[in-house]
Amino acid sequence: MTKDYYEILGVAKGTSPEEIKKAYRKKAHQYHPDKAGGNEAKFKELNEAYQVLGNAEKRKQYDQFGTTFDQQGGGFNWSDFGNAGFDPFRQGGFRSENIKFDFGDIGDIFGDIFGTGRSSRARSRRVTRGQDIEMELEINFREAVFGTEKTVELYKTVTCDKCEGTGAEPGSKIITCSTCQGSGQVDQIQRTILGQIRSRAICPDCQGEGKTYSKKCSRCRGTGVIKDTQRIKVNIPAGIDNGQTIRLSGEGEMGPKGGPAGDLFISIRVKLDPEFRRQGSNILSQIKINFAQAVLGAKIKANTLEGEGYLKIPAGTPSGKIFKLKGKGVPQLHSRSRGDQLVEVIVKIPERLSREQKKLIEKLAELE
Ligand SMILES: [Zn+2]
Numbered sequence: 001m002t003k004d005y006y007e008i009l010g011v012a013k014g015t016s017p018e019e020i021k022k023a024y025r026k027k028a029h030q031y032h033p034d035k036a037g038g039n040e041a042k043f044k045e046l047n048e049a050y051q052v053l054g055n056a057e058k059r060k061q062y063d064q065f066g067t068t069f070d071q072q073g074g075g076f077n078w079s080d081f082g083n084a085g086f087d088p089f090r091q092g093g094f095r096s097e098n099i100k101f102d103f104g105d106i107g108d109i110f111g112d113i114f115g116t117g118r119s120s121r122a123r124s125r126r127v128t129r130g131q132d133i134e135m136e137l138e139i140n141f142r143e144a145v146f147g148t149e150k151t152v153e154l155y156k157t158v159t160c161d162k163c164e165g166t167g168a169e170p171g172s173k174i175i176t177c178s179t180c181q182g183s184g185q186v187d188q189i190q191r192t193i194l195g196q197i198r199s200r201a202i203c204p205d206c207q208g209e210g211k212t213y214s215k216k217c218s219r220c221r222g223t224g225v226i227k228d229t230q231r232i233k234v235n236i237p238a239g240i241d242n243g244q245t246i247r248l249s250g251e252g253e254m255g256p257k258g259g260p261a262g263d264l265f266i267s268i269r270v271k272l273d274p275e276f277r278r279q280g281s282n283i284l285s286q287i288k289i290n291f292a293q294a295v296l297g298a299k300i301k302a303n304t305l306e307g308e309g310y311l312k313i314p315a316g317t318p319s320g321k322i323f324k325l326k327g328k329g330v331p332q333l334h335s336r337s338r339g340d341q342l343v344e345v346i347v348k349i350p351e352r353l354s355r356e357q358k359k360l361i362e363k364l365a366e367l368e
């Protein structure tokens, strides 16, 4: 049985917020556990009551439903609906936080392709990482719930297929860099008002290696990269939500001359569904029943994301009542659990009645 918070505070149901506050303060003094004659259990109960009745929104909901929303342990959690109350077709119900999913480090695979020689060389030279790419991908509601695989096409910097990223024309010889005479470093002279400042920098032509190729690759002009269209498969996990981002390591722009690739960030946009809405891991939907079905009870068809199901409407169901279809919601990203589908029943009131219907309703009215 639910506790009567008004009784706990010792006030009447229509009491003003000021009176409730006053009553709470008085009783809190009386029951405070630090005081002589205090009662911890009663003090806790008092606080629980005041947290609901002292809050205009919670009090309104308590008055309407006779219970607090975070109290029905394990069952239907009203607080999921937020303070605005239940409205499955409310816009903006999507969670907006960005969660990044990492689908393994594809950069590691590239490291293997280039061989281990590259990484030891890379220490002595300046390696430029390729740029990250950000894009949006629109998927439909069901795809977001159950997961899918998509192929995206990107025009981006990729490894030159002619020189395999080395920047050397196939068959060309390795020669000493003429810019730095093989030292890998060049002197830079800056003129300032205090005179000339001499500094050393990594040779821009050989990136500090001191060696270069006798002939630059004709396709990439020695950069090791070219622009090309690539198709990339993207695994979209079940339960992904609007605004969340998938990260594919190493699928961004390729770095020049063997530099590591950037990452690809795909921001997911989920299209609205005409029938279903999502709220966290729950799916919200509505079904319409007629007056007779509401009064007498009925077994009616209710659509779920996986097809038709049946919902047993008990006799005397009011409009706005919510039924739970357990496990018919959205799978959780990092666990095996799944949310529920919450079906709101709307009772249709007939706008026009036949003569016979009218007679029957009038008869009903007489009986009441
Ligand atoms: Zn090339």
Ligand SMILES: [Zn+2]
Residues within 6 Å of the ligand: 177, 178, 179, 180, 181, 182, 183, 184, 185, 203, 204, 205, 206, 207, 208, 209, 210, 211
């Ligand atoms: Zn050089």
